Amino acid sequence: MDPIRVIVQNCVGCNLCVKSCAYDAITLSGPVGAREGKPTAVIDLVKCTLCGACVEACKRYKAIVITRSTFKGQDITKYSGICVLAEHRRGKLASVVPEIIGAARELQKDLSAPVSAILVGNGVRKYTDELLSYGVDEVWMIDHPDVGDFDEDVQAELVAQILMEKKPEIFLGGGTVVGRSLLPRVAAKILTGLTADCTELSIDQSTMLLRQTRPAFGGNIMATILTQNHRPQMATVRHKVMKPAEKVAAPQGKVVEITHIPVPKSKLEFIEFVEEKTATVNLVEADVIVSGGRGIKDPKNFALIEKLALATGGAVGASRAAVDAGWIPYSHQVGQTGKTVKPKVYIACGISGAIQHLVGMQDSELIIAINRDREAPIFEVATFGIVGDLFKIVPAITEQIRKQKARRGTPRVC
Numbered sequence: 381m382d383p384i385r386v387i388v389q390n391c392v393g394c395n396l397c398v399k400s401c402a403y404d405a406i407t408l409s410g411p412v413g414a415r416e417g418k419p420t421a422v423i424d425l426v427k428c429t430l431c432g433a434c435v436e437a438c439k440r441y442k443a444i445v446i447t448r449s450t451f452k453g454q455d456i457t458k459y460s461g462i463c464v465l466a467e468h469r470r471g472k473l474a475s476v477v478p479e480i481i482g483a484a485r486e487l488q489k490d491l492s493a494p495v496s497a498i499l500v501g502n503g504v505r506k507y508t509d510e511l512l513s514y515g516v517d518e519v520w521m522i523d524h525p526d527v528g529d530f531d532e533d534v535q536a537e538l539v540a541q542i543l544m545e546k547k548p549e550i551f552l553g554g555g556t557v558v559g560r561s562l563l564p565r566v567a568a569k570i571l572t573g574l575t576a577d578c579t580e581l582s583i584d585q586s587t588m589l590l591r592q593t594r595p596a597f598g599g600n601i602m603a604t605i606l607t608q609n610h611r612p613q614m615a616t617v618r619h620k621v622m623k624p625a626e627k628v629a630a631p632q633g634k635v636v637e638i639t640h641i642p643v644p645k646s647k648l649e650f651i652e653f654v655e656e657k658t659a660t661v662n663l664v665e666a667d668v669i670v671s672g673g674r675g676i677k678d679p680k681n682f683a684l685i686e687k688l689a690l691a692t693g694g695a696v697g698a699s700r701a702a703v704d705a706g707w708i709p710y711s712h713q714v715g716q717t718g719k720t721v722k723p724k725v726y727i728a729c730g731i732s733g734a735i736q737h738l739v740g741m742q743d744s745e746l747i748i749a750i751n752r753d754r755e756a757p758i759f760e761v762a763t764f765g766i767v768g769d770l771f772k773i774v775p776a777i778t779e780q781i782r783k784q785k786a787r788r789g790t791p792r793v794c
C-alpha cells in the first residue's frame with residue numbers, strides 16, 4: 381500500500397493541500413469527486429516527503445491519510461549505551477574524535493550508560509590507548525589487513541554488524557568527510573535515522589531520547605530531531621563545536637577485539653590520495669585564522685588577508701557577505717551556515733560581527749577585530765579591537781610579523 385493516499389470520496393477539490401505542499405507534490409488532476417464535482421487531489425510519490433502538511437491542511441475533509449510503516453522486529457528496549465565512531469585516516473585518529481567522545485560523556489551524565497568506541501581498519505590497534513585515555517569504557521575493534529582506509533563500503537558493513545551485535549542506544553560520528561560518507565551507509569544498512577551535522581546534543585528529560593539539534597532551511601531555524609522508533613539514534617557532530625573530552629588520569633576501559641565478523645571484499649578500488657593544495661592551512665585545523673568581510677570591498681583585496689595568513693602560518697576565513705559576493709569560495713565561510721572554528725587567534729578584518737558570524741568563531745581563544753566602525757558588534761567579542769582602516773592596518777601588521785620572523789625565526793602561537 382502507498383504510504384500516502386487520497387480518499388477520493390472525501391476530496392472536495394478545495395486546493396488547500398496543493399497550497400500546503402512545499403514540494404509541489406500535489407495536483408488537482410484526479411477523477412471528478414462525488415462531493416463537489418471537482419477534480420480530486422493526486423500525490424506524486426516521487427516528490428512527496430511524507431511531511432504531513434497536506435494531512436494537516438485537509439483536517440476538515442480527512443481526504444488524505446499517511447500510513448507510516450513501522451520497522452518490525454526491532455525491540456528498542458534492548459539497546460543501551462553510547463557509542464562513537466573512532467574515525468582515523470592516514471595514521472592518525474581524526475581530531476573530531478575527542479570532541480565526539482566529549483559529547484558522549486556529557487550525555488552519559490544523564491543516561492548513566494557506558495561509552496564505547498568502534499574502531500575498524502588495518503593496523504588500528506595503535507589508537508586504542510589514546511581512545512581509552514579519553515575515558516572510553518570499551519573499544520570494539522576490528523583490526524584486519526583487508527580493511528583499507530578508503531574502503532567505506534567494507535567499513536560501513538563492519539560498523540553496521542558491530543552495532544547490530546552490541547546494540548548501543550546512541551551512535552555518534554564526526555560531521556567530517558569520512559563521517560558524512562560512512563554514517564549514512566551504516567544508517568541505511570541497519571534501518572535507522574541519521575541527523576547530520578548536529579551543533580547540539582542533549583537528552584530529553586521526559587522521554588530520555590537524544591535531542592539532535594542542527595541548523596535547517598539554510599540556517600534560518602534550528603531543528604531538533606528525535607529518533608523515536610529506531611535504534612541506534614544516530615547523529616554526526618559538527619567539527620569544533622563540542623568540547624573535547626579531557627584525558628582521565630588512570631584509564632579503566634578495555635579493548636574488545638572482534639574477530640568473528642567476516643570482512644567482506646571491497647567493491648572500491650583505491651587509486652591515489654590527492655591532497656587539496658592550498659597556499660594556507662586547513663581552516664578548521666588552523667591555529668590562526670585571518671578572515672575578511674564585506675569591508676574588504678573587492679576580491680583582489682583578499683590578497684591582503686592571504687598575506688597576513690601566510691605570515692602567521694594561518695588560514696583564510698571569510699564572512700558570508702564576502703562569500704555571497706563571490707570574492708572567495710564557500711569552503712572559507714565561517715559562521716552558522718559555514719564552518720565553526722576555534723583557533724588560538726582569530727583576526728576579523730572588515731567584518732561587522734553579525735550573530736550568524738559570531739556563532740562560528742566566538743569560542744576562539746583570542747579575537748582581534750579590525751573595523752573602522754567603533755560601534756561594530758564584533759568588538760563585543762573581541763579580545764583586542766583596532767578601530768581604523770583595514771587597508772592600512774592589515775599590511776602594517778603583516779609587515780611587523782615578517783620583520784619579527786626575519787629577526788627571530790617563525791613566531792610561535794601560544
Ligand SMILES: Cc1cc2nc3c(=O)[nH]c(=O)nc-3n(C[C@H](O)[C@H](O)[C@H](O)COP(=O)(O)OP(=O)(O)OC[C@H]3O[C@@H](n4cnc5c(N)ncnc54)[C@H](O)[C@@H]3O)c2cc1C
Nearest residue numbers: 673674675699700701715716717718730731732737752770
Ligand atoms: C540564515 C542566515 C545564515 C547566515 N550565516 C552566516 C554565516 O555562516 N557566516 C556569516 O559570516 N554570515 C552569515 N549570515 C549573514 C550575516 O547575517 C551577515 O550579513 C554577514 O555576516 C555580514 O558580513 P560582513 O560582516 O562581512 O558584512 P557587513 O555586515 O556589511 O560588515 C562590513 C564591515 O566592514 C567594516 N568596514 C568597511 N570598510 C572598512 C575598512 N576600510 N576598514 C575596516 N573596516 C571596514 C564596516 O564598518 C562593517 O562593520 C547569515 C545570515 C542568515 C540570515
